[in-house]
Amino acid sequence: MIGLDKIREAAEEIGGVIHRTPVLTSTRLNERTGNEVFLKGEHLQKTGSFKIRGASNKILKAVRTGTSHVVAASSGNHGQAVAYIAGKSGVQATIVVPEDASPVKISAIEAYGGRVVRCGLTSAERIPEAFRIAEETGGLFVPPYDDPDIIAGQGTAGMEIISQVPGCEVVFVPVGGGGLAAGIVCAVKQLNPDIIVIGVEPETADDTKQSLESGIRVAIGPTRTIADGLRTSIPGELTFPILQNHLDRLIMVSDEEIAEACRLLFQATKQVVEPSGAVAFAGLLSGRSGITGKKTAAVLSGGNVSAEGFSEILKA
Known part of the structure; x- marks a missing residue:
């Protein structure tokens, strides 16, 4: 696990560069999911993602x-x-x-x-x-995810969630290479080990699911999913053991469920979130976690989608 001291050092290092992104709420989403929902808006981050x-x-x-x-x-x-x-x-x-x-x-x-x-x-x-x-x-x-400095930097989002959502009970995070999920797990579990952290992965890019089931890192071939930022072929050497030992559970979502999450986020909150960025919320929306009646955060990890691409999602 990346130590909390390293994540705090990262927060100091990058404080002058990044946005402390907002947490968004919606009564409609609360009613739809049966939870008190807080959306961590990393789609509003500089460069459009975490x-x-x-x-x-x-x-x-x-x-x-x-x-x-x-x-x-x-x-x-x-x-x-x-x-x-x-x-x-x-x-x-x-x-x-x-x-x-x-x-x-x-x-x-x-x-x-x-x-x-x-x-x-x-x-x-x-x-x-x-x-x-x-x-x-x-x-x-500069690795996309498999590096202590990268993981620590992503973990600063987890620190912000804890401070922005007092009494948070559950955090949903997207899983690709595992850098964001590992960073948030490290931050959240060291600040409050009672918080449940749930990873969400596209069902057609399930290298982490297969790896968790096998107990070792499993490489898969080229994948096809509308969540293009999560098309990793194998979990990271550093990120996988963190998720293996500290992630509470992992659930799968389909491309159709990801697209529906994008549409609902737009309709309920007027936010444009790319498919990869909506995966964590899609996991919450699916109900597969069994989480109800909880103070629940979901990370909207990115918003880099073309107008044409997003309009196609809205039409479906």
Whole structure:
């Protein structure tokens, strides 16, 4: 587990860069889920997702020791965060993305000054390519999730939830590579071990589910889900043991349920949340957790979706 001291250090490190995102409420969502619901609005974070937390913690430290080029492998949101903080810090950024990466996320990476390199369809393909580029150029590889500084940075969202939702009893988090889920688990369980933390994963990108069932990290092939930010092919070496030992449970949601969560969030709160960002709420909405009558937080982890893509979700 990443210590609370490291998460607090990360909060100090990134405090001048990130937003302390709001917590949103809705009577309609309370009635629909049977819980008192608090939505942690990381879709309103700088660069449109929680990823800026971990990326800033990692890169700001590295720049002070002389790093001048950073390299990342990302389906989009992590790449945007790395490109943004690199630009703010005056260093170069190269982002390795999958061949089918979202055009809106690619455009954002380039707008922040990042150089885009396309490679393969899975994290197992793009991460080695990012390592190769970093070694070839003398750059620093910034992992999307499997790094203590990244996990600690993401954990600052968990600290904020605890302070913003007094008496919180349950937290729902999305699970992809596991950086956000691991960071929040570390923060929440050390601040209040009685809080239940529930991970939510797309059913067609279930590498964490398979790994938890097997007791070891399981690699899966290319995945298809509208939650493009959660298409990891294997859980992280660092993140998986944290989730294995401290996550209370993991539930699956379908693409249809994710889309319905996006629609309901828009209708009830007027918030535009990308499919990956709505996965945690989809898990709460599904009722599979069995949680009722609780003070419950769900992380809306991102909002980077094109107008065209979101309109298609609303039409369904």
